[in-house]
Amino acid sequence: MEILGDQFENAVSNASISGEKRQRAIAAHTEVRGLLEADSGLEEWGIDTILIGSYARETGRYPGKDVDVFLRFKALSTFSNPTTIYDRVARVLIAHYGLVEQGGRVTLQARSVKIDFAAPGAQADLAFSVDAVPAVPWGEHWGIPNRDRDSWSEPSTRWVKTSPVLFGAETDAVSTSASSPTVGARNAYKPVVRLLRQVRHTHLADAKPGGLYVEIAAYYAWKAGRVVGDSWAELLADSLREVAVEFERAATAGLSDPILGTPLRPALSEVQWQIASERFALLASRAEQALRADACAAAAIWREILGSNDRGPVLPLPPGCGADGRPILGVAAVSVTGPARARGFARSNG
Known part of the structure; x- marks a missing residue:
């Protein structure tokens, strides 16, 4: 075999996501989480942030385009209005980073707020974004805003149950x-x-x-x-x-x-x-x-x-093998190498 x-x-x-991109992502999500957790209004709602998604599970493939930050508002409930929570989160982030359409870095999405972190220079593979997703307790699980904003005014449909932390x-x-x-x-x-x-x-x-x-x-x-x-x-x-x-x-x-x-x-x-x-x-x-x-x-x-x-x-050729799957006779080929080791993003979930 x-x-x-x-x-x-x-x-x-x-x-695997590693090296400079991993370090930049750690700095970025730490910055965003610290900014939100320092807001007095969000603090009153019991904000407690944690990383979720493939980044947090260490299952995301390189180059990795986004980091999901789960904003758990432990003092709120599914009786809370998503509009109030979302708007407060958006205001905090816009005040710091500005809206994309105004030359800033924040994009308002259906139920999350995205902050772009551009690549330094021409290194496009180092660009990524942080997505801040509000959530409220729902038993042992969590509720996140429905993608359909028209449903936010209806108590029975405004929240969607999810459980990324348990996954x-x-x-x-x-x-x-x-x-x-x-x-x-x-x-x-x-x-x-x-x-x-x-x-x-x-x-x-x-x-x-x-x-x-x-x-x-x-x-x-x-x-x-x-x-x-x-x-x-x-x-x-x-x-x-x-x-x-x-x-x-x-x-x-x-x-x-x-x-x-x-x-x-x-x-x-x-x-x-x-x-x-x-x-x-x-x-x-x-x-x-x-x-x-x-x-x-x-x-x-x-x-x-x-x-x-x-x-x-992704997979380098063995020494002496051509890309067509045949041996290169009389040639000691040098294999293509990648990073010395694969590591997922450090999580610092707190």
Whole structure:
């Protein structure tokens, strides 16, 4: 079996958010959180910020375009009006950063406030944004404003139940479980999810399902113990197959929120699920073919599967292999390398 150990170590690193961008994102979300938590009005409402989303779960792929900050207003409830809360959050951020249309950095979105952090110089891959999302307690879960602002005046529909904090905890539990696969001494779940998101981006681009739905499908498969192996190549091949299975089921039964058990929104059509399932099944078959191939042929297949990002091809070629999957006779090729190690963004959740 050809597992391309060294090449996959680089692939994991190349698909992971690290280095300068990680440091800039830490500084940015710390700044935004500190600004909001220092406001006396928001403080009276019991503001307590925490990171959520793929950034916080350490499952986001490079380059990572946004960081989600969850604004938990613990002194409020679902009886509170989203308009009042949203407007106060927006005022604080606009006063500091200014509106985009007035030369500033704040964009008012359906239920969150986005702050842009431009890239220094011409380094476009270092640009990102921080999204501030207001939330109120809803039992052990949280309510966030409905995307439809017309519903904010109606108490029964103004809030939408969600539980990103518990999903983050469940993600950590799956990753660190004694039964969860590892590569060497390293927990493999989160790096494999980052690779899956990279595969989805390469082969589905703007089509649905998005990265979160791929992650949730993988979560179900890993939690059920259906993914096995002790190398990145085996685990990614197995995960591709299991994501295809989950998507095929979703074509008739939908995909459920892993915490709430309710159908995920927005819902996808049967055709969208089926197309995605077939695409992932085809990629799984190609991955299984790579496991049986020689090193050069295997690398060519995996490069086709994983594609490229701003760092170049995600998986480097082994020494002596050409991009066509054939050996370069008499040439000791130098492999393309990426960052020395893959790390998710530091979370500092407080």
